Amino acid sequence: MSGFHWEWAFAxxxxxxxxxxxxxxxxxxxxxxAIAFVLGLVWTFVRIAQIRLVTPAVWFFVQFIRGxxxxxxxxxxxxxxPTWGLTVSALATGIIGLGLFFSAYATxxxxxxxxxxxxxxxxxxxxxxxxxxxxxxxxxxxxxxxAVLPMLGNIVVSMFKQTALLSTITVLELLAxxxxxxxxxYRFVEPLTLVGAFYFAVSYLSARALRSLxxxxxxxA
Amino acid sequence: xxxxPDANAALLQMCGISKTYGxxxxxxxxxxxxxxxxxxxxxGPSGSGKTTILRTVIGLVKPDEGTIRIDGAxxxxxxxxxxxxxxxxxxxxKVRRAVGIVxxxxxxxxxxxxxxxxxxxxxxxxxxxxxxxxARANDLLTQVGLxxxxxxxxxxxxxxxxxxxxxxxxxxxxxxxxxxxxxTSALDPELVGEVLxxxxxxxxxxxxxxLIVTHEMxxxxxxxxxxLMFDQGTIVEEGPPAQVLKAPQNPxxxxxxxxxxxx
Numbered sequence: 515m516s517g518f519h520w521e522w523a524f525a526x527x528x529x530x531x532x533x534x535x536x537x538x539x540x541x542x543x544x545x546x547x548a549i550a551f552v553l554g555l556v557w558t559f560v561r562i563a564q565i566r567l568v569t570p571a572v573w574f575f576v577q578f579i580r581g582x583x584x585x586x587x588x589x590x591x592x593x594x595x596p597t598w599g600l601t602v603s604a605l606a607t608g609i610i611g612l613g614l615f616f617s618a619y620a621t622x623x624x625x626x627x628x629x630x631x632x633x634x635x636x637x638x639x640x641x642x643x644x645x646x647x648x649x650x651x652x653x654x655x656x657x658x659x660x661a662v663l664p665m666l667g668n669i670v671v672s673m674f675k676q677t678a679l680l681s682t683i684t685v686l687e688l689l690a691x692x693x694x695x696x697x698x699x700y701r702f703v704e705p706l707t708l709v710g711a712f713y714f715a716v717s718y719l720s721a722r723a724l725r726s727l728x729x730x731x732x733x734x735a
Numbered sequence: 736x737x738x739x740p741d742a743n744a745a746l747l748q749m750c751g752i753s754k755t756y757g758x759x760x761x762x763x764x765x766x767x768x769x770x771x772x773x774x775x776x777x778x779g780p781s782g783s784g785k786t787t788i789l790r791t792v793i794g795l796v797k798p799d800e801g802t803i804r805i806d807g808a809x810x811x812x813x814x815x816x817x818x819x820x821x822x823x824x825x826x827x828x829k830v831r832r833a834v835g836i837v838x839x840x841x842x843x844x845x846x847x848x849x850x851x852x853x854x855x856x857x858x859x860x861x862x863x864x865x866x867x868x869x870a871r872a873n874d875l876l877t878q879v880g881l882x883x884x885x886x887x888x889x890x891x892x893x894x895x896x897x898x899x900x901x902x903x904x905x906x907x908x909x910x911x912x913x914x915x916x917x918x919t920s921a922l923d924p925e926l927v928g929e930v931l932x933x934x935x936x937x938x939x940x941x942x943x944x945x946l947i948v949t950h951e952m953x954x955x956x957x958x959x960x961x962x963l964m965f966d967q968g969t970i971v972e973e974g975p976p977a978q979v980l981k982a983p984q985n986p987x988x989x990x991x992x993x994x995x996x997x998x
């Protein structure tokens with residue numbers, strides 16, 4: 515077979531199977547984001563709290579995660595951890611891997627949001643005698659997180675695209691289904707194009723939505 | 736009246752307060768006492784240390800040297816049998832509860848409505864119930880003329896209204912000493928009057944002691960029992976307004992007043 519040949523009927527016939535992959539991709543993105551956001555906040559607090567040994571350890575961990583490819587981290591979790599007796603499903607492994615990887619970026623975003631708040635907010639909170647816990651949960655974090663919401667959204671979009679890597683550790687997400695169809699039918703152009711188009715459509719629309727969120731915040735501020 | 740009140744009666748007692756930032760000595764061995772109910776205005780050129788002294792009273796600035804005593808308790812020290820022992824932020828938080836401050840930039844919490852701003856210290860610092868806090872926040876905002884703006888966010892209010900919310904918020908803890916840090920400096924000229932009006936009413940009606948940093952000389956003359964002139968981290972002149980503002984003895988006070996009045 516040579517040249518470009520596109521069959522609409524075949525393309526449509528792949529949609530139901532691809533849709534199964536979409537479900538897995540969405541689950542991985544949602545669960546991975548939740549882990550990244552929570553862990554990122556934990557890293558941020560550990561770094562602010564300056565705990566002996568723990569803070570430097572977290573700092574090194576964050577640098578390490580940011581400085582190595584996600585693919586290696588996924589391989590490590592998938593192939594090495596089971597040899598230490600830690601076995602979870604491929605999808606759970608992938609979600610943990612994505613969550614850890616992006617938590618290292620989320621922590622920087624939180625830190626920026628916290629540092630950018632005017633000093634007057636801290637001063638007013640202290641002057642009013644608020645307990646330190648309330649200063650964080652009631653004054654600082656709500657404002658800081660709101661300010662960085664568009665950037666946290668970008669993490670979700672990045673993660674959504676990176677879920678394709680989970681196909682390398684046997685997770686049957688969208689790309690894995692596309693490849694499976696190709697290998698079964700010897701036709702790759704339709705399934706891979708549809709897979710790519712889906713990633714693009716979701717990323718593009720999300721980026722636009724995030725931009726409008728940013729401008730809305732600017733108008734308000 | 737006496738220009739320096741009896742030490743035993745003082746509500747605020749600051750002894751030998753010094754603060755240095757890098758090379759600059761912002762406060763240079765300041766001694767200052769404020770009696771209950773006394774209203775003290777602080778004037779002086781920018782960078783003279785007048786804002787820093789207010790921030791020191793409420794513990795936002797920790798002095799390098801000296802002691803601060805508020806209503807009988809030391810802000811950064813604990814009294815033991817062996818004398819004074821340095822104490823930390825946790826101790827300071829209890830002592831500073833007797834002090835309220837209104838900032839130049841309002842520093843309202845922008846994600847909260849007017850009533851939520853005022854309720855915040857009532858619920859979370861005093862531990863009052865939600866219903867009781869709401870009632871008191873409502874009263875306080877009514878007192879500053881904002882009854883109809885309870886549910887608005889700071890961004891929906893004018894600067895003068897925001898500053899009045901800030902005043903209501905700082906009154907919530909019923910402080911014994913109120914600090915006003917150039918509370919009209921960030922306002923458009925036409926909004927200054929409404930804020931000064933609220934402060935003036937408070938000064939005349941309330942039992943609180945007040946320390947008021949201001950550039951509004953007529954206002955200072957009207958409400959203050961005593962005026963302090965700050966320059967380069969020291970108090971160069973003090974006395975009743977009729978003396979300091981009308982017949983200053985110190986050449987630097989004279990020069991400063993001339994510059995302010997020629998504005």
